Amino acid sequence: MKELERDLGLPSVLAISIGAMIGSGIFILPALALEIAGPAVILAYALAGLLVVPAALSKSEMATAMPEAGGTYIYIERGMGPLLGTIAGVGTWFSLSFKGALALVGGVPYLLLLFDLPLKPVALGLAGVLILINVVGAKQTGRLQVAIVVVMLAALGWFAAGSAPSVQSANYVNFFADGLGGLLAATGLVFVSYAGVTKVASIAEEVEDPGRNIPLGILGSLAFTTVLYVAIVAVLVGVTDPGSVAGSLTPVAVAAESTLGQTGVVIVILAAILALISTANAGILSSSRYPFAMSRDNLVPPSFSTVSERFGTPVNSITLTGAVLLVLIAFVPILDIAKLASAFQILVFGLINLAVVAFREGSAEYEPEFTSPLYPWVQVFGAITGVLLLTQMGTVALVGAVVITIGSIGWYLFYVRPRVSREGAATDAVRRRVGRNVLTETRSTVDDTHREVLVALTKNLDENRERSLVALAADLVRPDDGRVVVVRFEEVPDQAPLTENMTVQSPSDISYETRIESLSTELDIDIEADEIVSHDTKHAIVNFAGNRGVDTIVAEHEPLRLRSRLFGDPIDWVVRHAPCDVLLVDNLGYERPAHVALSGDGGPYPPLSVNVAEAIAAANDGDISLWYPAERKDTAQYKRTIDDYQSELSEMLSVPVRAKSIRADGGRPSNSDVVVRRGTDERMRNILFDDRPVFPSPGCTTITVYPRESRRPRFAQRLLERLTF
Known part of the structure; x- marks a missing residue:
């Protein structure tokens, strides 16, 4: 030359x-x-x-x-x-x-x-x-x-x-x-x-x-x-x-x-x-x-x-x-x-x-x-x-x-x-800055405690699904010797007055409380059972969480469909107004999950999602897989930055961590027991960012994490993550 x-x-x-x-x-x-x-x-x-x-x-x-x-x-x-x-x-x-x-x-x-x-x-x-x-x-x-x-x-x-x-x-x-x-x-x-x-x-x-x-x-x-x-x-x-x-x-x-x-x-x-x-x-x-x-x-x-x-x-x-x-x-x-x-x-x-x-x-x-x-x-x-x-x-x-x-x-x-497909040094500089900021937030969030978790039962569940929700809540509070409050919410029509007759327990109610008490012994966690009758379940959940001062609400909920995204879903209201974090569970069973997957879109993993995944893995002597898209055509700079971020995140956690590329079209079935993913509380942000799991059909329980208002990333921060990651 x-x-x-x-x-x-x-x-x-x-x-x-x-x-x-x-x-x-x-x-x-x-x-x-x-x-x-x-x-x-x-x-x-x-x-x-x-x-x-x-x-x-x-x-x-x-x-x-x-x-x-x-x-x-x-x-x-x-x-x-x-x-x-x-x-x-x-x-x-x-x-x-x-x-x-x-x-x-x-x-x-x-x-x-x-x-x-x-x-x-x-x-x-x-x-x-x-x-x-x-x-x-x-x-x-x-x-x-x-x-x-x-x-x-x-x-x-x-x-x-x-x-x-x-x-x-x-x-x-x-x-x-x-x-x-x-x-x-x-x-x-x-x-x-x-x-x-x-x-x-x-x-x-x-x-x-x-x-x-x-x-x-x-x-x-x-x-x-x-x-x-x-x-x-x-x-x-x-x-x-x-x-x-x-x-x-x-x-x-x-x-x-x-x-x-x-x-x-x-x-x-x-x-x-x-x-x-x-x-x-x-x-x-x-x-x-x-x-x-x-x-x-x-x-x-x-x-x-x-x-x-x-x-x-x-x-x-x-x-x-x-x-x-x-x-x-x-x-x-x-x-x-x-x-x-x-x-x-x-x-x-x-x-x-x-x-x-x-x-x-x-x-x-x-x-x-x-x-x-x-x-x-x-x-x-x-x-x-x-x-x-x-x-x-x-x-x-x-x-x-x-x-x-x-x-x-x-x-x-x-x-x-x-x-x-090239990118400039500025993109990588901003990306690394965003990654460092998220890691700083993650460090402080990982040390946060779940002293009291509310399990909100809003529909009749079979005993296995009921137990799964309670077991999940128990794993969250176990490191801090916390308490789980299991409340069955019953909604009656507006035309029906709330009278004392509605507080009389039925055989089903007694059976429910007995089951919860037995779970307290089985899971070795302080568990309290309660029942609330109201005209509006979503308001009742938020009011109870606020009055009780719980740290997290756990509720069963199927993933949001397009109609829910466009026209709203009752649980969206709970997510937006809850005074605490909310975990929505697509419940396919929860039995000592040893393999926890943290689903991502190629960018930083949300601090609260990391916290939940670590708590579950630590309680069950398990490990965490960091999922990221396999289809992305990324630059060498991007790969170096992601590798550095994942390495720092792994060193921060108390459980074994490994990274795993996942095909968005399904590919091989997942061998994970639980998938933890990011959730957003605003419908338009859901449409804009399409925060679905990277692996759309994991074949196991999926936990969608919605942080409380003070922890939610602002629109500009999420947009910056999307542009740089």
């Missing part, structure tokens, strides 16, 4: 990064930003440079951890997963396309100062030429890029030095006339001026000593360019009459004419044309590689990664990018192009900051030579300020960012998701 020679030193890195930034940011945007913020545009450039620092630090860190050829999309896709990778790829592609269009639409007016030509046709013609150049494979060499940077810096330096003596302090009066809103809006607009600061990361594989030169190159070029921008704009504002430059298509030429005469104008024009054509060509070159890279990752159709045998270039990707560029030039006003370019760049820089957090907190191998200081506060600051800037940039920018994001999500759901 061929490797790229690491022959780019710090000067080359600085030249590449500075050259990628200087262009539209100084030759076009100052006039547009002046209309928004007035003289405060000077501060807007400084503030924009400051707000780029978090993304610059984050990109520097990731580039030293993964010093290989690639771009922003690669880091975000690997860190945040295919979904956010799709958003970042599309967002970056649009941002670079908009930047290329901005360079051409903004650069042509400088050319028209020398030649009397129509603006848009010339811009479209230049765009067509550049697209054709990219298709046939010609590209600028490194030496040409360095030469252009030198010419630009020389011209701008001469302009600043020659114009500085002509600065009029009166031009800075009413510096903050447009207020904080105007300053932030202008900051958002000129943000794209610094978009090229992280471009050097895409050639990280060719940088010598990347751990040192990449951060120094990125941060050094950012500092230099920020100072240069602020100085040039300060001079530009100071040497022109207030408001005369605002809205001009050639602001630097206007300023040069007032201080350096026609010679200064010609030099500025040449520098501007060189810079903006170079920026436009680089924009087409780099933006067309995003569909190419995304195609190789199966995020867009494979045709975009096809390389022409004749030209050796990705013609389809370049053609699509070129078509977008031509449409932008022909139909979108320059101010909207600038806003959209900045909006998408802000969005991508925010994702860059989040990607670093994902790599740091996830389990993926990640060993950067350079680490961002003040982690994670710098990244949080960058993400939050990015959102703040977007909200201040006006409707066009905000709607553009939202439309691209929603469109990317739609594309991911309908095209990418069925084809891609």
Whole structure:
């Protein structure tokens, strides 16, 4: 396998990064930003440079951890997963396309100062030429890029030095006339001026000593360019009459004419044309590689990664990018192009900051030579300020960012998701965090006691099923020498008054109490029998549990059918209103269960379910099987995380534990004696999450566990579990 020679030193890195930034940011945007913020545009450039620092630090860190050829999309896709990778790829592609269009639409007016030509046709013609150049494979060499940077810096330096003596302090009066809103809006607009600061990361594989030169190159070029921008704009504002430059298509030429005469104008024009054509060509070159890279990752159709045998270039990707560029030039006003370019760049820089957090907190191998200081506060600051800037940039920018994001999500759901099974470091980081939180809850729940359990008998049961419920309750309270209260609830019609005659015991009642007393002796547990007559059994159960202060209710109940889920079931009311935990038993017998299965859907097992399973297994000298779906096509990251979680859970419990994959379609019959599963108390959550056992027909008693209100996971927590597990 061929490797790229690491022959780019710090000067080359600085030249590449500075050259990628200087262009539209100084030759076009100052006039547009002046209309928004007035003289405060000077501060807007400084503030924009400051707000780029978090993304610059984050990109520097990731580039030293993964010093290989690639771009922003690669880091975000690997860190945040295919979904956010799709958003970042599309967002970056649009941002670079908009930047290329901005360079051409903004650069042509400088050319028209020398030649009397129509603006848009010339811009479209230049765009067509550049697209054709990219298709046939010609590209600028490194030496040409360095030469252009030198010419630009020389011209701008001469302009600043020659114009500085002509600065009029009166031009800075009413510096903050447009207020904080105007300053932030202008900051958002000129943000794209610094978009090229992280471009050097895409050639990280060719940088010598990347751990040192990449951060120094990125941060050094950012500092230099920020100072240069602020100085040039300060001079530009100071040497022109207030408001005369605002809205001009050639602001630097206007300023040069007032201080350096026609010679200064010609030099500025040449520098501007060189810079903006170079920026436009680089924009087409780099933006067309995003569909190419995304195609190789199966995020867009494979045709975009096809390389022409004749030209050796990705013609389809370049053609699509070129078509977008031509449409932008022909139909979108320059101010909207600038806003959209900045909006998408802000969005991508925010994702860059989040990607670093994902790599740091996830389990993926990640060993950067350079680490961002003040982690994670710098990244949080960058993400939050990015959102703040977007909200201040006006409707066009905000709607553009939202439309691209929603469109990317739609594309991911309908095209990418069925084809891609990768996941990012962020998903694993969140998954591990969720798993740790559930384990912490489980530790505290495992130590909880069942001092008193109510066995609620709501229908006539045969003696074996009755005994099974009581034996289950006895196993729950046995470790704590607790008590079992067995109550037979009898419901009479509303028309029948509750009289003393109804409290007279029948032979059946006496037989029931005798059986319960004998169970107390047999099971060696304190068991109390009672009978309650009421008009409403469900209210009677909840009232008795509340007045008695029991810890758990055990009742027999068949699994909820679809009709019960949609239209309700009396036991649902008990689950929602009980002041304690509720265990609903699909009763197929309970005789010293030695093998207890804990049914799961691939995510963490609910703490109370773990508690119940351990109590049953410990009382019967048994073991626990951790069931999980066998059909899932999981990533290696997911499997490692689940293995770690199950290992920690096993160490926490006092009984033998083993993991077992179970087929959801049935497969072999279960050899478990009891299955413990999660229950949810809200019908719509049942429909949404479909919390059935992984193994739908276990052929043994199933216990569905419903925790009390204080223990129930919130909707957001369950949704997070579903998304990450």
